[in-house]
Amino acid sequence: MADDTSLILMVGLPFAGSFLAAILPTNARNMAAGLAGAVALICLCLAIILYPAVAGDGAVHNRVEWIPSLDLNFTLRMDGFAWMFALLVSAIALLVVLYARYYMSPDDPVPRFFSFFLAFMGSMLGIVLSGNLILLVVFWEMTSIFSFLLIGYWHHNAGARDGARMALTITGIGGLGLLVGVLLIGHIVGSYDLDRVLSSGELIRSHPLYVPTLCFLLLGALTKSAQFPFHFWLPNAMAAPTPVSAFLHSATMVKAGVFLMARFWPVLAGTEEWFWIVGLAGMCSFLLGSYFAIFQQDIKGLLAYSTISHLGLITMLLSLGSSLGAVAAIFHMMNHATFKASLFMAAGIIDHETGTRDMRRLSGLFRVMPFTATLAMVASAAMAGVPLLNGFLSKEMFFAETIETHVNSILDTAAPYAAFVGSAFAVAYSVRFIHGTFFGPPPTNLPHEPHEPPFWMRFPILLLVLACLVVGIIPGLTIGPFLHTAVVSVLGAATPEYSLSVWHGFNLPLLMSLGAFVAGVIFFLCLKNYLATSEEGPPYLRKVNGQRIFERIMVAISWRWARLLEGYLGTRRLQPQLRLVVVVALIAATWPIWMQGLALKPPSLAGADPAFVGIWAIAIVCAVTAAWQAKFHRLVSLMLLGVAGLVTCITFLWLSAPDLAVTQLLVEVVTTVLILLGLRWLPKRSAEIVPDSVPLMAKVRRYRDFAMAIAVGGGAMLVSYAIMTRTQPATIADYFIEKAYSEGGGKNVVNVILVDFRGFDTFGEITVLGIVALTVFALLRRFRPAPDSIESPEQQRIQNAHDDAQPDRKVGDTISDYLLVPALIMQWLFPVIIVFAAYLFVRGHDLPGGGFAAGVAMASAFILQYMAAGTIWVEDRLRVLPVRWIGLGILLAAVVGSGSWVFGYPFLTSHSQYVELPLIGAVPAASATLFDFGVFSLVLGATSLMLIAIAHQSIRRLRSARAAAAAEEEAA
């Protein structure tokens, strides 16, 4: 198999496996485990097969173009370091799968677990194998996501949910930081290709954006590796099933952070900023982690803090900027993975077999599970750094490095002391773990009766512990070459001389080790009794709970502050929104005028018709009064609005727009009726309910609104005046006037524009009308009047009561008397208006009028009948199917428009011609006329539909009352 294909397979297989596992049935436990194991095994084998290539050529590449224009490609790249990690990831994955097969309960949806697990594994492999930084970020965030799912696997447990969320939030923030950092690197280097970036160290370090880049990248790395001050998510992630912890917190997830730091070590390390930031974070994590670990009562908590501490150790090593430190760091990454994985698994066995992980309740388990205990003890020893185990070797290197001077500073001077103290703490918590769990009196009162777990559950631990031993005893023969390959791939030419051997002579590091060992044991002995009963967490610092602080901050920022800000910066009320729209538009219009100035012709009334001035004086007074009266005197306001409308119509007429005048007049009539129909359903409102004194704030608001209204009105006035008094540029209108008759076949240019030149606008516009009518209809189908409007209007009740009370009258006499004569006239006007509508329609193309005006006129004929005789009367006689008219109108217009297709012309190409009819003479036969008929049909339908739909509300109420009465009768 080609090497590059193997790379793809290594990343792809886990995802494929994940998908397969996801679709397995919930109870397919063994199949899921087998699948996961097989995938891990194949990955492991692939890694092993790839070793020669990696060791020989330095790196295996596979590049698949993804989005080349963004320099985002699916580039995989395996060098020694990546290989080491890939091996570690797949090997430990294999072991964890085996372990998990026994660990997971049949009640759990195990396939889902393995699905997440495999996806996580694939993401982790993706991180280590990415040859493109953006791709790395992709996988990086995917590990966050899948770890979230894995930690929250037992989501019925609130702790799991919170832990998962916190892990995701912290690592997600880190991931975003990493993204920004990577983007900055791309900005500096000009590429996201890892090879190019790795060879641009000098460029990056000398770039002005180096510090921000560094900070962002470290934000990613430190959060992922749970380094101070982002460490607190890790202990909470212990709510995950133990196999998850064993995998995530040994070889993967948290290792991704230090992996990244090591990966970028040649590019970023060696500066003072790097030293300080990384060093400080590492040292704090190292010390805090180990100190906190001592005081944990939960085994997994202890291991979690220990993980923080060990990763702090690695971080410290990387911070130093010395190549030997880097070697030690890489070495410790591997060592920590092996012993920590085994320890987590052991903790899981204890939990699984006893039902608890609380060291206060556990003791003397050595008696019941000696084999497991032995393994755990060896692994703990490795963790404590006991000689002949792998942990010892890297710790010695660590000591040796801390003693050296790197960047002369307090931090550097403090390093050896910190190393010593931290190691002593490590010994203390390791001893505590072993002592508290396996020794002491036999366990009592445990949830389960403890016993050894099945062999295959112990087996992974056994293998890992063996590895700890073998590496610890004969490092040079076992891990040596692989480590070297890894180191060389990171450090390249800067690879230092180092030796991997158990015995380096009796030197200061060894002395420190011994001292730390002794100090740690003594420290433990001092604390032993206290720890047996103490609360979780170290004394005094218990209250400083990172998790709680984080939660508080999160809740404050993401919830309380966000809501407050949402309230401050936004509104759910309509009026402020409208004010904003208006103000912003005002600013948008004022700004350019303000900046550039506006030259205005001096205002003058010369040339103005006095009558025109007069009617506008009326309109202005009426408009202002309409605005003023609209709250309490609705009818007055409506009438005044009508006056303003009438003056508008006359203005159109005066200024040479008879079509507009006719249309506006017709619309005016229909609108008035419409609003009157609506008024029936509005609450009574009279001035009496107004409190005498208006609160100050309301007054202020009113003045503000008033000022805004004046500003807007003044603006509109200025702008319209300015434009009206400027000479008009050459407009496209000239063309229309010239061609209206010769090509459009009509003399009324406006109408020709409407049905021909710009018929498409009309087509859209009538559709709007149709849509609105349908909406009105739909909304009224569900109309439910307010309780105080359900009754008949007061007038009708009084009149009916009056009729009822008079012996010679019956209910309804008043109305029939009232309408006796008017109704007759209105009825006889019906055909007259129809003829008038026909007139408007027919002459439209040559003179003012047209389909729209005709439609509205026709609709008023119907309305008049409804007004005269009532809904029921009319509908007994006329079948009004407005919805059909709407549909037919649109269809007709569209069909006429597309008729031109047949002749190969675009939509709406009109065909106009005067046809000689016998007896009649030349008749204009433009296809536009048919189009106009569609308009007519639609307008008629839409207008009637709206008015009738509202009118129907009155009789619907009657009908429902009648139905209710009938139902009552039936019941009685």
Added chain:
Amino acid sequence: MSGLHDLPAWAALAIAFLLLLGSGLTLLGTIGLVRFKTFYERVHAPTLGTTGGAGAILIASMLCFSVLQSRPVLHELLITVFVTVTTPVTLMLLARAAIYRDRTEKADSVDTLVGDRGVNDGEHSARR
């Protein structure tokens, strides 16, 4: 303002007279609308415009266009007819509504609703 210059003097003068008459009558009608004290008096006012006023102006219009176009232009007749037929509808409906409103407020018989008494005591808010 083309066409008007083509009008013969007699027509121009006749039109001018009719126009002034019509608009004068209309104005008088609306002045009545302002001046009359009660609603029932005011009802009469607009009819001055719809009969005399409109009649005069429509005749002026007919005259003008008939002369200008040298053919009888009679479509103004339609306006006359429509106005004559439609104005009463509104006025009838309105007058009856006013009666009703006064009755419900005064609970009186019609016959007391005469003259200045009983009507319009300055209720300033239109009801609904």
Added chain:
Amino acid sequence: MTWAEQLVIVPILLPVMTGAALLLIDERRHVLKAAVNVLSTIALALVAIALLDYANTPTETNTPVTSVYLLGNWPAPFGIVLVLDRLSALMLVLTAMLALAAVVYSLARWHRSGPHFHTLFQFLLMGVNGAFLTGDLFNLFVFFEVMLASSYGLVLHGSGQGRVKAGMHYVVVNLAASSLFLIGVAMIYGVTGTLNMADLALRIGAVPASDRMLLDAGAGILGIAFLVKAGMWPLGFWLPTAYNAAAAPVAALFAILSKVGVYVLLRLSPLLFGVEAGPSSGFGDSWLLVGGMATIAFGAIGVMASQAKGRLAGYYILVSSGTMLAAIGIANVSATAGALYYMVSSTLAISAFFLLIELIDRVQDPSAGVLAITLDAYGEDLEEEETEEEIGVAIPATLAILGLCFAACGLLLAGLPPLSGFIGKFAILTALLNPEGLTEGGNLSVAIWAFVVLLVLSGLAAMISLTRSGIQAFWAPIEGIVPRVLLMEIAPVAFLLALCVGLTIFGGPVMRYMDQTAQALHTPHTYIRNVMTAPRVPPPAAPTAQEATP
């Protein structure tokens, strides 16, 4: 005219004719109406794809395809023109995809919860497609109105207090915006004497200095109208409420509506105020940038502050709009390309999310969906339709599938890898940081830094909020209520998400398309030339035959 050229108008005509024809079918024949609607939508999708393919055909001269359709066979700039180019084709396809998902989803039950759903649905498509295709400013207004009118109907579809309240705000604010639109168009006409966009582009540079302030003021007012529709802060407060109130399929389709405003700005800003515009060049860009960023910030805050998923989604639309606006304000090709990709991805995702919300809410309260329709909608309606038993197949493993879809939506919305949400965001970010191209570097302004930070933080806000609501929906319930979800409800969600996956996998070609689109937008010569010289179909040999083009 070739069929391909005639096809340009089909995305407008097909919906309107379908909508009209649906009116002739009796209201009670749901199945027939639904079938007509679905078939028409499918046909529309096919047409849109064909047009996209056509727009993406390489031309001999290597200039972008700009197909001009002269309505009524009147030459530009006098008649109305439709213009198909990569951008409009892209928007058409996007619309069709959302429509397809929404219509199928609605068949589960929403389409019966009020009259004329199908007609309004088709008319909305007509309006949206028209807005994307038209090359005429006033015709744009008309299509905006078509779109808005049907959206008014649809937002109120199903009635009920919440919808009516939200709908009222939606209607009023948009009416105000429509007035601004008219004023803006009128002013531009008053100063330049034309309505055709391409012609306008030619004339703007030549506007005399004494009139320029009026032109700019008109353009500013017009811009505000679009910004109201795009939901820019502080003009978009109506949006989350309205979208939250709308029925699920309606909200899903509405995801495209806020993009119409964005589209217009995207189209007009470089066309009218590009380098050719003389002193007006670059007009409004900095306002867009600042406003866009404010919108991102406000949207992100709202996303975090929202408990109801519908509101969250609504606020996310603001984030998405803000991102687009700010990217338009940046006015550079690669940022525009990235923004286009981002827009497609976020629109699909938000649409899927709107559909999903209703299904997820059933996890917490299985009766929620049904109640939403019937509770306060019917009242004492006598014409109440008979409540039919739901038709369709309920799907197994509902929770897992819902969870998966939710996760996918979450990733897309938060811009997390590996889905297209991340790629879109990354494309914008990398364009911001490398305005001259990745290998060129260049100086970065404070505004760009602010934009970068906002983009990143808005993703974070989405992540936090979505995690919160996801945990609440899927992990918190003690009793595992398995809601009844029909195949035709989940399939559209899956379809939209699959499109996002497709966008991810085929990121390369898609991004290339976006690059070319952005390139054409920023160098509109071809657009202008093709519109202004579009040949008329020669009139039949009539005596009055006019010359083909002026």
Added chain:
Amino acid sequence: MSTTILLWSLLASQLMLAAAMACAAYRILVGPRAQDRVLGVDAIYVCGMLLILTFGIRNGSMIYFEAALVIALLGFVSTAALAKFLMRGEVIE
């Protein structure tokens, strides 16, 4: 001369009609009751119609005639609706 007289009388007549409209508007504004206002609306519509007619004469054009016709034929619809609303509280029953 006669044309001048005609033009002046047109002007005067339009002014008078505008004044008539003002009077009617006064009634609408002042009321005091709704029916008075409706009366004003009715009157103002008639005045408007006459104004349109005079305008047509003034321009010697019949093109403005439709507008007057619309008022004559349909203008009453809104006032009748208003009146009916006053009487019955409902325009269409």
Added chain:
Amino acid sequence: MRRLLPYPLLTASLIVMWLLLNSFSLGHLILGTIIALVASLSMAALQPDKPRIRKWHKIPVLIGRVLVDIYHSNVAVAGLVLSGGRRERRPGFVVIPLTLRDRTGLAVLACIVTATPGTAWVEYHADNGRLLIHVLDLVDRDAWIETIQTRYEQLLREIFE
């Protein structure tokens, strides 16, 4: 024929209307006839009472009277307005018992009464035929009853009943 032409008078009027609106030509006559027919047919759908005119020749008489009265009352009312407050007016209501029952006749009467400045139709009770009118300057109540009844009602009854 009756189906096609339910209201011949209406149809004819509509044709006249059409021809007045448009200039007279053969084409318009045909078109107008078609439109008028359609309009009459739609009117038929409303099933109004069919007015029957018995004495055609009285119509000009009526029109003449109305025109004269309108002229007189125009002058009278204009005078009233001009005189302002100087002359005392006595507005008042008059109840007029009518025997005319034909709806069309009543409608014509209503139009006449209302269109004439100075009188206004206020209320009509169909059951007892009592008509309430308002008169701007009510000098003599009985004279008004007399005028309405003899000058108009009688004529209308002749025409319509």
Added chain:
Amino acid sequence: MELVLSIGIGVLIGSGVWLLFRPRTYQVIIGLSLIAYGVNLFIFSMGRLKTAAPPVLTSGAVANPADFADPIPQALVLTAIVIGFATTALFLVVLLASRGLTGSDHVDGREPSQ
């Protein structure tokens, strides 16, 4: 003429805007109508003002555009009138529905808490 019309436009739009900011739905609908008048006139005015020059050709001869008022704003206003009418109707019904469902005629569907 220009001055009068521009003042008129300003007053119509200004009064409409004032009503737009009011809390009662009815005020808003009147406001929208006033704005619609103002905006229509505004659009119309963009074609400049011409008296007695309706864009209606008197003969079939080729016309001189200078003799006629600009027809385009007129066509635009016609469209705007129709759309304005439609939206008024729509808003009216929405306010009715809102009033019916919420019992309030406040634009926010509930009385403001004092």
